[in-house]
Amino acid sequence: MLELRNVGYETDDNKEILHDVSLTVQERFVAITGPNGGGKSTLAKVIAGxxxxxxxQILLDGVDITHMSITERANLGMSYAFQQPVRFKGLQVKDLLSLAAGKNTSVTEACNYLSEVGLCARDYIDRELNDSLSGGELKRIEIAMVLARGTKLSIFDEPEAGIDLWSFQNLIRVFEKMYEQTRGSILIISHQERILNIADKIVVIKDGQIQKEGPRAEILPALLGSADASSPACSVLTDKVEGVRG
Ligand SMILES: Nc1ncnc2c1ncn2[C@@H]1O[C@H](COP(=O)(O)OP(=O)(O)OP(=O)(O)O)[C@@H](O)[C@H]1O
Known part of the structure; x- marks a missing residue:
């Protein structure tokens, strides 16, 4: 279980980005949502180190990880997929998957991970992780990497970004498979209703604070509120977060 106790984050020039955030993550899927600039990505980065x-304070299974490095946290079983995927120049896709899995992944295994995220494996396995890959391809490779790691806490910052043509059902299936394999928790930052729809718990962050949190059945109807059913859920949710105040 991940536990945040009164976590705050200020930049070097004393701008307060997160204020007194207390939260537990022990459910299967926990979604963090809220308006742009509310502090979601900052919170994910604070959790990941x-x-x-x-x-x-931040605790993982009772161990105080507040001042641990990214590597120490990763060794304790945490994975993080960035909103903007990182490029690893000189490294091939299959090398990245082997590194993630912590073993020499066979071509078949690597291909399976890539297929899971909707990539035609043989086209990508030997590709270098550089600017020749599109943002959406990199994003999927990064999700495959987290799948290969199979840790007890996986954090995704807007996994839907840049993968519009890939069906949401596939993305959700990847999360479900990840859970079946790890039985850990998956923390997903998202504005997408279809992702919020699979969350066991939804946390709404606004102005650097938790504005609302609870089971999906309690939070989602308030978030959708008076949403126009014909509008894309992402913009609706961003705009309607105001509606959950209370
Ligand atoms: N290093 C920094 N220095 C100054 N301000 C920062 C820094 N990092 C983040 N911020 C500000 O903190 C606020 C929260 O940013 P953050 O990226 O966490 O929001 P978010 O909820 O993830 O937004 P989005 O939905 O747009 O991705 C924003 O106003 C952002 O400009």
């Missing part, structure tokens, strides 16, 4: 919190 990319940013150090300036106050509060």
């Amino acid at each position: 990319i940013y150090q919190p300036t106050s509060g």
Whole structure:
């Protein structure tokens, strides 16, 4: 279980981005949503160790990881997929999957991971992770990497970004498979109703604070509120977050 106790984060020039965030993540799927600039990505980076919190404590299965490095957290069983995928120049896709899995992944295994994320494996296995890959391809490769790692806590920052042509059902199936394999928790930052729809718990972050959290059945109807059914869910959710105040 991941536990955040009164976590705060300020930038070097004293801008407060997160304020007094307390949260537990022990459910299968936990979704973090809220308006742009609310602090979701910052929270994910604080959890993953990319940013150090300036106050509060973070515990993973009771172990205080507040001041641990990214590598130490990863070794304890945490994976993080960025909103903007990173490029690893000089490294091939199959090498990245082997590194992620912590073993020499066979071509068949690597191909299976790539197929899971909707990529035609043989076209990608030997590709270098450089600018020749599109944002959407990199995003899928990054999701395949988290799948290969199979850790007890996987964090995804807007996994839907850049993969519009790939069916959401596939993305959701990947999350479900990941859960079956790891029995861990999957923390997903998303604005997408279809992703929020699979969440066991939804957390709404606004102005750097938790505005609302609870089971999906309690939070989602309020988020959708007076949403126009013909509008894309992503913009609806972003706009309607105001509606859950209370
Ligand atoms: N290093 C930084 N220095 C100054 N401001 C920052 C820094 N990092 C983030 N911010 C600001 O903190 C706020 C929260 O940013 P964050 O990226 O966490 O929001 P978000 O909820 O993930 O947004 P989005 O939905 O647009 O991805 C924003 O106003 C952002 O401009």
